[in-house]
Amino acid sequence: MKALSLRDAVGESVLTHDVALPADRIAADFAARYAGVPATSLSRAEPTVRYTATGHRIPVLLGMYGDEDRVRSWLPGLPERSTVDAVAELTSSRIAPEHVTSVPCQQKVSALERLPVLRATPRDAGPFLTMGLVHAGEALSVHRMLVLDDSRIAIWMVPGRQLLALYQRSERLPVSINIGVPPAALVASALSSAVLPAEATKLEMAGALAGAPIRVADGVTQPVRVLADSEIVLEGYLDGTLADEPPPVSLPEFLGYDGESRAGLPVITVTAVTTRRAPAYQAVIGPGREQSVILGLAGALSVALSGTDEDWRLIDDLHFTPAGGGMLTLAVAIRKTSSTSDERLAHIARRIFEQHRFVKLVVFTDPDVNLRNPEDVWWAVTTRSNLGTDCTTFDGFRALPMDPSQAADWRGGRGGTTRTFIDATTPFELFTTTCRSFR
CATH class of the missing domain: 3.40.1670.10 (UbiD C-terminal domain-like)
Known part of the structure; x- marks a missing residue:
């Protein structure tokens, strides 16, 4: 038994936008047609929508996590109520990740420029990865990441995050960026590391939420683990190289407002991009329900x-x-x-x-x-x-x-x-x- 993957979760419950749009217009279209508070003033759950980005073969998925009941249905281990006893049972039932050698996310070799990375608004500093789950050591977290060119990505790490602490202690930190991951891994990545039991990892907590182990594998170019059932994986490393986000605006933040650009961000040098066969590129528009x-x-x-x-x-x-x-x-x-x-x-x-x-x-x-x-x-x-x-x-x-x-x-x-x-x-x-x- 394995944890539910993104494509298993999506299944047939997806709307398909039947007209190809430029990558810098997809987020605005989704906001206008489907998004709820805080992106718009409408109180509504969001559907999963598949878009085709002009000039790209890989489709874009938006809205997948925009309905709480839908997300809960994917997580059999998620307690119905968040109480002391319920979360104690969750932590005691955590499941270690399973290392595999048959790796769906490494079925094809791709390149960063082939990904339909979105620009949410005309004010954005550039195209951003918004649903890339970064894995390094025991750190597992999502960050905003600006694509600078075909081999470099600037990453904003909020102070206090586990990944930032690892980066500050390392001269060269290998990382994987996993896109389209199992839902349990994504939800577990947002848990506060400070309140987890000392012996617990987020991947183990993801296993508890999924009721099955999260499958991991070795990277192809870096000594790092990848989430084997991801749709797309980028491998690379942080080595102290820095870059600036072009001012004045970065991208929409989760509260519904534009974020500010930042200077001196760490840069990930990308050494490989691998995908499933017929992958999907998952993203969020910023301040949506997801x-x-x-x-x-x-x-x-x-x-x-x-x-x-x-x-x-x-x-x-x-x-x-x-x-x-x-x-x-x-x-x-x-x-x-x-x-x-x-x-x-x-x-x-x-x-x-x-x-x-x-x-x-x-x-x-x-x-x-x-x-x-x-x-x-x-x-x-x-x-x-x-x-x-x-x-x-x-x-x-x-x-x-x-x-x-x-x-x-x-x-x-x-x-x-x-x-x-x-x-x-x-x-x-x-x-x-x-x-x-x-x-």
Whole structure:
């Protein structure tokens, strides 16, 4: 048994855009026709769409992760609810990757210029790889990567990431960039390394999510592992070479705004490009549902993994909404056990903010609220909280530059270092007199 691959997951449930488009127009077409919040103002799941890029034989896949229910159906090991016991069971069932010698992703030799790498908007710094899963050592993560020419790629590594630490310790770091990977590997790559058990790797966690081992193989030009069931694999190395992204704009970020270009980015020198037979090139448009779903599913597991004490055992479920890009806004269902539970919410919120720096707003609800339904969460905020007394703000946190409201020039920079939680729960002593009529 092997983990579900991208082509197994896509199956027949794919729309085909019947007119070839230039690679720099595909993302805009998908945004206009299919994308939801935060790329557009429409609340909708995204379909999987296959595009043909003018002048390229390899089709482009967009929208594959744009429906949370669809993604959940691919991950038999994913807990229905993110609780202490559920994630403990997940980590205890992790499966080591399987090394194979029959390697689908190495069936054909290709070249970087043959890939239909997208430019999302006319303001982009250039064509970006947006769904390349970078594997080096035990690091497994997705980064924005600007294609500079037919053998060089500039990569932006967020400070604190495992890959950056490896790069800073190495004179020459071999890497593989895996495109079109098994869904479990992609979701596992977004887990926070800081909260994983010391002996656990992301590939093992991917095996737990998939209910089967992720297959890996040796690279053909570098001493590095590749994900054998990928659609496309680039091999290369980082050796301290640097390059700049052309200013002023890089590409759309996951929150729905343009990102800023960066100078002095590490450069990956590409030494090989291999593919499956008849591969597909997978990408995201930036601020669509796809990133929100991937980051949100992994984020909920990461928060649940952050504690095992009595406070964390009050957590009945967790959900990151796409409105916050799957990272900024977190709904937390609390199952209170006594009147003292009312007093623990501030402590839980502060711990979440301290351990997960992207979280900006936490909304606590009761278990009868559907965290995946924004209307239900807002119903709880409206009827179970008074913001003058039930909204608490902490100060002293690091601002997140990707969020415009945390920038120094946003209303004088006020609030950029704050984090807030809303108590939209019923006081414990009122449970029996305040409940939904049909519950």
